[in-house]
Amino acid sequence: MAVDAAVIGLGYVGLPLAQAATRAGLSVLGFDIDERVVASLNAGRSHVDDLSSADVADMRDRGFRATTDPAELREAGTLVISVPTPLSPDGGPDLSAVNAAVSTVAAQLRPGMLVILESTTYPGTTDEVVRPVLEAGGLTAGTDFHLAFSPERIDPGNPSFGATNTPKVVGGHTPGCTEAAASFYGKFVDTIVRTKGTREAEMAKLLENTYRHINIALVNEMARFCHDLDIDLWDVINAAKSKPFGFQAFYPGPGVGGHCIPIDPNYLSHNVRARLGYPFRFVELAQEINATMPSYIVRRAQDALNEDAKSLRGSTVLLLGVTYKPDIADERESPAVPLARQLISHGAAVQFHDPKVSEWRGLSEHATRVEDPAAAAAAADLTILVQNHREYDVDALAGGAQRFFDTRGVVTEGERIERL
Structure with missing residues (x-):
């Protein structure tokens, strides 16, 4: 059965995003490799602070479902990747979870899809790491499918700002990709902020947190x-x-x-x-x-x-x-x-x-x-x-x-x- 969007990675970032989209009336599929997380969500139980079990049960009642089966991703019009990017031993980003998610998406990619990376990373990741893997099957970003980056801005425990009223930054591989991503998020986010491209969107997230890091220091x-x-x-x-x-x-x-x-x-x-x-x-x-x-x-x-x-x-x-x-x-x-x-x-x-x-x-x-x-x-x-x-x-x-x-x-x- 076709779904509007699939969220890959159902943690502190992915699950609130899935909730916002579900509440807006979109049909949403959640994907995670952790069988315990998937089973818990399908049973109506939450594992993150910002969502109660009642919230998850409400999502389920609105049609949300979680799965560990990557083949089901092929039915989604939009695929949002929101997996962790911790530090590697050399101090750079550990992209192993992103690489695994992108490979999973590439195997299910079909013409007309919109693929969005939300995981925080360094500028150039969407174009230099994600795009080549997705295009390896013969489809071209910006022509056969849309590709964009939109940094997650979830602040766990924040009572005032959540997925809906926190402005969403989006930057696409092409202007058409940017508009496709803006149209998707615009269905459940109040304010959309477009950047010139994926690198500007990737850098915006790093600027925000570098600003905080330096001032705290x-x-x-x-x-x-x-x-x-x-x-x-x-x-x-x-x-x-x-x-x-x-x-x-x-x-x-x-x-x-x-x-x-x-x-x-x-x-x-x-x-x-x-x-x-x-x-x-x-x-x-x-x-x-x-x-x-x-x-x-x-x-x-x-x-x-x-x-x-x-x-x-x-x-x-x-x-x-x-x-x-x-x-x-x-x-x-x-x-x-x-x-x-x-x-x-x-x-x-x-x-x-x-x-x-x-x-x-x-x-x-x-x-x-x-x-x-x-x-x-x-x-x-x-x-x-x-x-x-x-x-x-x-x-x-x-x-x-x-x-x-x-x-x-x-x-x-x-x-x-x-x-x-």
Whole structure:
């Protein structure tokens, strides 16, 4: 049976996209190689934060279905690839999932189809990596089928912006490809932003996240010397953001995490070095600053314990919140991981609490989960707020702790409280 669109990759990006298209009345097929994900979705159960099981059940009732059978993709008019692109060991993008998805699409490609890549990558990927594989069967992009790039802009946990009201950037291999992609997204996205081509659309995503990466690094470095100068950076930022133009507030923290900020700018830096032979110094410096924030937090933790005549070795340290952002269960690239590992390497006994995480992947054997954060904070030598979930009454937790280190600038100042 023909379907309007098939979404390849049903994670944090693909599933909200499929939901938006389904709600707009399109017939949508989901494709994923994970049989458990497919079975769960077909049973009406969600595996991502932004969609509840009720949302998935509603999608199913509207005709959405998931499959692991690539042959079913041939019935779709539009194929959207939204698979992960993590970093490879050399610092560039790992395109193995993209390559696998493109090969799957190529085997099912037919005249008249629209193929869109949404996975974040370096400029040139759509034209140099995707297009040759799709054209190897004899069809030509821009003539026999349409090809475009549209960067994903999903912000997990954002209550204000989702797939429908976040403007969609689209860039096609030809102007006709751009219009085909714009027409598709225009059925369920409020605003479409066209670029000159695929490279401009690919670069737009990297610019967005490089901008954030560099500005976060700026305030992280300021946090260090403001502490040494006895200046309250949080108060400084609050004052600066009162200016109605020319300033956007960014905030320091224990590091950066998630699927974008720690990864995407490195695609650009790696591509600049590989193609042009010189460094993208802003990105590389920002990466250095942000990557060393967990080490800085450990040094501050040592100083805080010294105030109580304690050493880090042998002390119990409680980490509150181990996801990469508040109010979601996503642990990808969370700075809590290197922070915990460094604390452990210094001899600390690490405990953690997170209302979103029952088992901390990769650290479950080294960090003990506590059920009652208030009781654990009262017993621990040091409590570190790493991520401020809405479930936390932070002032109460800080008030009952032996010593409390706030890396998010949310605790009311007081004795035995340290702030980044």
